[in-house]
Amino acid sequence: MTTGTLQDFAYRIEDLRISYGDHQVIHGIDLTIEKNEVTALIGPSGCGKSTFLKALNGMVRTTSNATWSGTIEWNGKNMIQENVDPLELRQKVGMVFQKPKPFPKSIYENVAFGPKIHGVKKKDIPEIVEQTLRDAYLFDEVKDRLHESALGLSGGQQQRLCIARALATSPDILLMDEPTSALDPLSTIAVEELILKLKEKYTVVLVTHQMEQAARISDSTAFFLMGELIEFNRTDALFQNPKSQQTEDYITGRFG
Numbered sequence: 001m002t003t004g005t006l007q008d009f010a011y012r013i014e015d016l017r018i019s020y021g022d023h024q025v026i027h028g029i030d031l032t033i034e035k036n037e038v039t040a041l042i043g044p045s046g047c048g049k050s051t052f053l054k055a056l057n058g059m060v061r062t063t064s065n066a067t068w069s070g071t072i073e074w075n076g077k078n079m080i081q082e083n084v085d086p087l088e089l090r091q092k093v094g095m096v097f098q099k100p101k102p103f104p105k106s107i108y109e110n111v112a113f114g115p116k117i118h119g120v121k122k123k124d125i126p127e128i129v130e131q132t133l134r135d136a137y138l139f140d141e142v143k144d145r146l147h148e149s150a151l152g153l154s155g156g157q158q159q160r161l162c163i164a165r166a167l168a169t170s171p172d173i174l175l176m177d178e179p180t181s182a183l184d185p186l187s188t189i190a191v192e193e194l195i196l197k198l199k200e201k202y203t204v205v206l207v208t209h210q211m212e213q214a215a216r217i218s219d220s221t222a223f224f225l226m227g228e229l230i231e232f233n234r235t236d237a238l239f240q241n242p243k244s245q246q247t248e249d250y251i252t253g254r255f256g
């Protein structure tokens with residue numbers, strides 16, 4: 001594999017296997033994640049969706065009881081076999097979690113934190129903060145209170161701030177682990193609309209328990225069951241005409 005090759009995909013995954021101690025939880029997954037699309041990961045609790053996401057941002061490497069094998073080609077390298085700079089990975093692959101957890105600092109400082117760590121010049125930071133808050137469709141709501149605590153924002157605003165924080169280091173990819181599960185319906189719609197806009201600039205991989213959400217906002221959907229990839233297809237095709245009986249049972253609510 002040549003370093004720096006321009007890829008037309010965000011990730012190419014081949015025969016990915018992951019274990020925690022003796023417990024294998026991902027069983028040989030092959031999947032290509034396209035750039036500038038939303039890829040949804042669905043499946044019942046414990047099927048390995050979060051573990052798969054942790055593989056994509058390299059967190060499996062630093063999880064003490066975890067081992068992995070296979071190929072995750074990202075940015076011209078197999079991140080399982082080859083040395084990938086953890087700082088580069090953290091800058092290029094942003095992560096958004098289930099519960100919004102802004103730092104107990106001002107709105108401004110939350111967004112400025114990443115660029116500061118990555119060595120952006122002090123004079124450039126105000127512009128980055130403003131642009132990133134605009135990209136997260138939050139700027140107009142917070143422009144008069146940038147230096148007030150982020151903890152004073154609503155849950156939905158806090159989640160959009162966490163998305164802004166992830167965007168502030170100019171990533172290519174955003175990994176989102178159930179980003180709306182702690183939000184009320186209106187905030188959920190705001191975050192879903194944001195995700196749809198983000199794919200113009202970013203690749204989004206989204207773990208969701210809400211089938212309607214996958215159907216509404218993703219381009220492709222992967223259905224996981226007990227650590228195996230049962231079906232991966234364009235979202236419309238997967239929901240309208242599932243090829244596997246297990247997919248059909250899951251999306252029609254017969255289990256999970």
Ligand SMILES: Nc1ncnc2c1ncn2[C@@H]1O[C@H](COP(=O)(O)OP(=O)(O)OP(=O)(O)O)[C@@H](O)[C@H]1O
Nearest residue numbers: 020025043044045046047048049050051052063065
């Ligand atoms: N650090 C860990 N050590 C040991 N086992 C783990 C660890 N993290 C996850 N597991 C186990 O790996 C399996 C897959 O978990 P994972 O969190 O990836 O599933 P999930 O599909 O994201 O579940 P959920 O939808 O409930 O979040 C589960 O059996 C879980 O208990």
